[in-house]
Amino acid sequence: MTSTPESSQPSAADGTAAKRERQYSLDEFDDPNVDPMSSYDGTTCVITDELEVDRRTLGTTLREQIKTMGGEQLMDPHAFVSTDEQRRQCAMLFGSCALLVVKGLGEFGADGFEAWEAAAALATAALAYWTSDLGTGIFHWSVDNYGSKDTPLLGKVIDAFQGHHKYPWTITKRQWANNIHTTCVAPLVFTTPTLLLNDRPTDLIFVGVFTALIVLSQQFHAWSHMKKSELPSAVLAAQDIGLLVGRRDHGQHHKAPFEGHYCIVSGYWNPILDDSGFFRKLEQMIFKATGVAPRCWSDDLNFIVQEDAPEGWGKGIITK
Numbered sequence: 001m002t003s004t005p006e007s008s009q010p011s012a013a014d015g016t017a018a019k020r021e022r023q024y025s026l027d028e029f030d031d032p033n034v035d036p037m038s039s040y041d042g043t044t045c046v047i048t049d050e051l052e053v054d055r056r057t058l059g060t061t062l063r064e065q066i067k068t069m070g071g072e073q074l075m076d077p078h079a080f081v082s083t084d085e086q087r088r089q090c091a092m093l094f095g096s097c098a099l100l101v102v103k104g105l106g107e108f109g110a111d112g113f114e115a116w117e118a119a120a121a122l123a124t125a126a127l128a129y130w131t132s133d134l135g136t137g138i139f140h141w142s143v144d145n146y147g148s149k150d151t152p153l154l155g156k157v158i159d160a161f162q163g164h165h166k167y168p169w170t171i172t173k174r175q176w177a178n179n180i181h182t183t184c185v186a187p188l189v190f191t192t193p194t195l196l197l198n199d200r201p202t203d204l205i206f207v208g209v210f211t212a213l214i215v216l217s218q219q220f221h222a223w224s225h226m227k228k229s230e231l232p233s234a235v236l237a238a239q240d241i242g243l244l245v246g247r248r249d250h251g252q253h254h255k256a257p258f259e260g261h262y263c264i265v266s267g268y269w270n271p272i273l274d275d276s277g278f279f280r281k282l283e284q285m286i287f288k289a290t291g292v293a294p295r296c297w298s299d300d301l302n303f304i305v306q307e308d309a310p311e312g313w314g315k316g317i318i319t320k
């Protein structure tokens with residue numbers, strides 16, 4: 001089914017109206033004596049007085065930019081099948097993470113494993129799990145809002161995230177390594193030197209577990225887009241108790257006003273970051289310092305979203 005958010009999701013239409021209202025409420029900040037940050041209410045995008053021209057053209061500029069992005073989303077089912085090269089990249093990354101944890105446990109247990117060392121290892125892994133959700137949120141927010149497909153190193157990832165917003169179903173069709181491999185190579189820059197040069201067991205275990213979860217978040221993300229009937233019962237249970245990001249939680253990211261729910265490991269940090277206006281404040285600071293506006297400030301909420309795969313798509317080619 002191809003539809004606009006308005007026709008398929010009543011709540012999206014409500015969000016559109018809410019966002020419009022907020023755009024209009026910017027007028028009250030026309031007063032040159034109003035300090036944008038002191039007037040900041042956590043939801044409204046306030047732009048400094050000197051940059052008034054930008055404010056008027058912001059919606060148009062961002063709309064044009066978004067239009068050019070994510071359009072090259074591959075629709076050929078063959079591109080969703082895992083290749084040996086993609087499997088190799090996944091094996092290297094997860095191999096390095098496993099070695100980090102093994103080396104960390106080895107350092108702890110070099111003179112026998114004491115109870116406090118086992119507790120420290122477990123606590124480190126728990127800390128890595130807890131903070132990895134925050135890490136995915138900040139990363140996801142940055143690529144959703146800044147840069148373009150021409151950005152060095154991250155251009156492909158940035159364009160792919162825009163494509164994901166236009167065609168959310170594609171993530172559910174990719175085979176495992178095909179979906180995961182995109183973020184497997186860059187973290188090797190951190191995991192490899194840590195493995196070779198660091199001997200502190202807590203550092204080793206933290207980097208191993210944190211990196212593995214950040215990369216696996218693409219799989220947790222894919223699960224959050226699947227129907228209950230398509231999910232293994234263990235995954236469903238993990239989503240329901242909040243160990244993995246839930247379908248409802250991530251669904252909010254794909255609905256108007258398109259400016260929150262960026263965390264995709266457990267989703268634990270989503271209400272904390274969204275309710276505190278953390279990202280809006282960060283966007284204000286970046287805008288004040290550089291003049292670059294985030295894409296979520298655009299008032300365009302009516303872009304076409306293709307919710308489901310076209311009828312018969314991938315038949316005979318995509319086998320999970």
Ligand SMILES: [Zn+2]
Pocket residue numbers: 140144161165253
């Ligand atoms: Zn996104």
Ligand SMILES: [Zn+2]
Pocket residue numbers: 164168221225250253254
């Ligand atoms: Zn998504």
